[in-house]
Amino acid sequence: MSNEKLTLFNYFNDMNNQEIILTFKGTISQEILADVGISLRSKLGSYSVSKKTFAIFVELAQNIYHHSAEKEFSTSKGRTAGVGVILIQNHRDYLVLSSGNLIENYKIEGLIERCDYINTLGEDDLKEYYMKQRKRPTGGIGANIGLIDMARRSGHPLEYQIVEIDDETSFFALSIKVDKE
Numbered sequence: 001m002s003n004e005k006l007t008l009f010n011y012f013n014d015m016n017n018q019e020i021i022l023t024f025k026g027t028i029s030q031e032i033l034a035d036v037g038i039s040l041r042s043k044l045g046s047y048s049v050s051k052k053t054f055a056i057f058v059e060l061a062q063n064i065y066h067h068s069a070e071k072e073f074s075t076s077k078g079r080t081a082g083v084g085v086i087l088i089q090n091h092r093d094y095l096v097l098s099s100g101n102l103i104e105n106y107k108i109e110g111l112i113e114r115c116d117y118i119n120t121l122g123e124d125d126l127k128e129y130y131m132k133q134r135k136r137p138t139g140g141i142g143a144n145i146g147l148i149d150m151a152r153r154s155g156h157p158l159e160y161q162i163v164e165i166d167d168e169t170s171f172f173a174l175s176i177k178v179d180k181e
Contacts, residue, residue, distance in 0.1 A: 019090040027074050027081040028061040040088075044095075046181060052153050053088070053095060053178050059146040060086050060099035060174065068101035069169050093180055100173040108162055108170060115174075118147055119157040126152045150176050 015023065021043055022036065037054050044050040068082025084101030103111070121129055130148045151158055156177040163171040 021088050021090045021095075023085070023087040025083075025085040027072050027083055028065065028086075029074070029076045031076075033058060033061065044180075049095075049178065049180055053097065056097050056150050056153055056176055056178065057086065057088070059150050060097060060176075063146055063174070064099055064101045067103065067107075069104050070102045095178045095180065096175055097178065098173060098175040100171055102165065102169045103162075103172040105164070105168055105170055108172075111172065112160075112162070114147060115158045115160050118151050121151075123152075123155070154178050 022039065024032070024036075036057060037050075040050045040054050040057070041047070044053060064082045064084030064086070066082060068084050070083040071080040072083050073079070074081040082101060084099055086097070086099045089096045089098070118126070118129075126148060130145065130152060133145055133148060147158060154176045156179075159175040159177075161173045163173075165171055
């Protein structure tokens with residue numbers, strides 16, 4: 001038991017040292033999203049920064065919900081939902097929002113291409129690409145809207161990392177920087 005306490009204490013200290021202001025693992029319900037919104041408003045102070053941060057948090061949560069290879073049954077939704085991890089790290093002049101989840105390996109190439117393409121676009125081109133994607137008949141899930149929207153809101157590139165787990169899945173981590181203004 002003492003090793004478990006030490007491990008949790010170390011985890012707690014690591015989060016404090018890295019200025020993690022929020023971390024969550026699991027499926028995210030509407031209630032959790034509402035609580036996160038309230039928490040961000042109180043922790044960040046600035047309405048525009050907390051609004052932008054919350055919008056990106058929601059996009060990260062939706063990506064996990066829809067695209068994670070790991071699923072759990074959500075009693076509140078009455079269906080399976082994706083499982084992942086989200087955290088917000090505080091820095092002096094900016095925040096970093098990060099998410100991670102398992103993804104099927106056959107989806108990786110397309111995801112990398114989308115992220116890399118979005119990262120080549122400037123502000124006006126991002127807006128144009130966003131509008132173009134919204135008009136596509138597939139719309140909604142898988143239309144790249146979330147990734148584009150996060151890049152537009154943050155004004156920074158999407159940073160990602162992929163760690164192969166096995167022949168079928170990898171861990172996809174996505175980070176987005178948000179200036180505190």
